[in-house]
Amino acid sequence: MIRAYKFLLRPTARQTVALGEMLRDHCSLYNGALQERRDAYRHASKTSVKYGDQSAQLKEIRAFDPERQGRWSFSSQQATLRRLDKAFAAFFRRVKAGQTPGYPRFKGVGHFDTVAFPKDGDGCRWDSTPRDRQTRVRLQGVGHVRVHQHRPVQGRVKTISVKREGSRWYVVLACDEVSVEELPPTGAIVGIDMGVAHFLTTSDGEHVANPHFLQAMADELAEAQRHLATFPKRTRQRTKKHRAAARKVAKLHGRIRRQRADFHHKMARGLITGHDVIAHERLNTAGMTKSPASKADPEQPGSFLPNGAAAKAGLNRSILDAGWAQFLTILANKAESAGRLVVPVDARNTSRTCPVCGHVAKENRVTQERFQCTACGFAANADHVGAANVLNRAGLALRTAA
Numbered sequence: 001m002i003r004a005y006k007f008l009l010r011p012t013a014r015q016t017v018a019l020g021e022m023l024r025d026h027c028s029l030y031n032g033a034l035q036e037r038r039d040a041y042r043h044a045s046k047t048s049v050k051y052g053d054q055s056a057q058l059k060e061i062r063a064f065d066p067e068r069q070g071r072w073s074f075s076s077q078q079a080t081l082r083r084l085d086k087a088f089a090a091f092f093r094r095v096k097a098g099q100t101p102g103y104p105r106f107k108g109v110g111h112f113d114t115v116a117f118p119k120d121g122d123g124c125r126w127d128s129t130p131r132d133r134q135t136r137v138r139l140q141g142v143g144h145v146r147v148h149q150h151r152p153v154q155g156r157v158k159t160i161s162v163k164r165e166g167s168r169w170y171v172v173l174a175c176d177e178v179s180v181e182e183l184p185p186t187g188a189i190v191g192i193d194m195g196v197a198h199f200l201t202t203s204d205g206e207h208v209a210n211p212h213f214l215q216a217m218a219d220e221l222a223e224a225q226r227h228l229a230t231f232p233k234r235t236r237q238r239t240k241k242h243r244a245a246a247r248k249v250a251k252l253h254g255r256i257r258r259q260r261a262d263f264h265h266k267m268a269r270g271l272i273t274g275h276d277v278i279a280h281e282r283l284n285t286a287g288m289t290k291s292p293a294s295k296a297d298p299e300q301p302g303s304f305l306p307n308g309a310a311a312k313a314g315l316n317r318s319i320l321d322a323g324w325a326q327f328l329t330i331l332a333n334k335a336e337s338a339g340r341l342v343v344p345v346d347a348r349n350t351s352r353t354c355p356v357c358g359h360v361a362k363e364n365r366v367t368q369e370r371f372q373c374t375a376c377g378f379a380a381n382a383d384h385v386g387a388a389n390v391l392n393r394a395g396l397a398l399r400t401a402a
Contacts, residue, residue: 001337003155003178008148009137009162009169018142019162019169025068026080027112029061033084034104051085071141073123079116113164120157126173137171147171154178166250182339189277191391193350193383194327196318197368199267201383203391208267213259214321217252224249260323261330268331272338278331279394281347281386285325289316345393351386354378 011019033054040047055078062070062077069077087104095101117124117139128138135149139162155178163170191203199210214221228245231238238246271278292312297303328344335342351371353360359375366372371382 001155001178001180002158002174002176003337005151005153005173005175007135007150007171007173009171010146010148011142011169015142015145016169019139019145019164021068022072022115022139022141022162023112023164024109025072026077026115027107027109029069029077030080030084030112031106033081034106037084037088051081054081054084073117073140075119075122076115076117076124076140079118083116115162117160117162120160124160126153126157126160145169145171166254167247168254178337180337180339183273186274186276188275189279189391189394190271190275191279191387191389191394192271193386193390194281194283194322194324195383196315196322198383199322201381201387203384203387205381205384207383210322211259211263212318212321213256213263214317217256221249221252221256224252260321261326264323264327264330265334268327268334271331272334272340275340277341277343277394277398278335279343279345279390280328280331281350281390282344283324283328283347285319289319291316343394343397345390345397347390350389350393351382353385353389355385355388355392 036054037049040049058074058077058081062074084104091101091103120126123140125138127135128144129136135147136144137147137160138144153173153175155175157173158176159174161172161174163172192200194200196210198207200208202208224245228242228249231242231245235242292307292309295305295307297305332342334340349360352362352364354364354373354376356378357373357376359373361374363374364371365382367382369382370379371385372379
């Protein structure tokens with residue numbers, strides 16, 4: 001099994017400067033390779049530049065610019081070029097599928113935050129000072145950087161990535177050959193229904209409150225964003241106050257993101273520990289949070305009819321604040337490492353189907369919280385009914401598979 005570990009780095013002041021220069025030079029390499037591809041295609045010959053062509057030029061680029069490009073790992077620069085190649089591959093795939101293409105864009109220095117090392121020992125070394133009590137990772141051009149290792153690393157370290165989040169630096173290890181630590185069986189199964197009023201409701205009738213991390217910090221975040229908006233959006237050189245305002249907004253978003261992730265990990269761990277099988281709805285969060293299409297007014301050209309965009313925006317904000325997609329991903333990963341089973345089921349009509357008589361109707365959902373069957377009169381909490389139907393569908397799917 002493959003598992004990723006993320007640890008906080010504690011670089012010195014000189015190492016922090018070197019890490020920033022490493023990101024800057026890899027960003028420059030990415031943008032230069034993108035410009036080369038654009039220019040080659042715009043030429044009358046319509047030449048197509050591939051990864052192999054650009055990788056073969058790295059030796060000359062490093063020799064021409066030893067103070068910048070020559071400082072860093074050759075393999076990490078190849079990984080940056082592969083990153084661009086994957087962006088173009090995804091672009092052409094979307095073009096063939098008839099989707100919105102999304103041509104690869106140039107990266108700003110502030111938006112290029114990750115450098116990957118494809119192999120431990122090639123330009124990087126995890127636990128580079130094994131005799132030292134403090135864990136360190138060695139990065140070519142930076143040195144031995146201190147790591148806050150809060151848990152042991154299992155398996156074989158395969159790839160190493162360095163990531164910047166705001167003013168913090170992290171190292172991400174991708175390890176394979178990690179053994180599965182199966183938890184003892186409990187004999188319990190549960191279905192969960194994701195919601196906005198409640199983060200989730202179990203088939204046992206337990207409601208978990210939605211913490212609303214974004215809503216709790218909305219006032220502070222809005223004030224910081226208003227202050228940032230007073231500075232010009234496009235400028236070659238930010239002032240000291242401009243940079244401080246941008247850092248404050250990024251710091252608040254980072255705090256919200258970490259609080260949400262911590263809540264998701266704890267909630268997923270609790271479900272995995274207490275149940276052998278967890279069933280949940282198969283949700284298309286991207287489609288659910290899509291803005292409604294505009295409606296042109298046929299009587300007044302150039303005008304549009306009301307389409308409920310304002311109300312939909314509030315619902316979208318609540319769904320994204322809950323972070324359903326991230327939680328379900330964390331739940332699936334933890335279940336795999338613990339030997340548990342997670343069953344996604346079709347989410348259609350789970351809150352409109354009566355669990356007693358099976359009657360399906362829109363009118364069964366009286367309000368957001370109340371369910372009452374129009375056929376047999378069964379009444380219950382709507383989220384509880386949805387979780388029970390999810391569990392029933394999961395049982396049917398398991399029996400069919402067996």
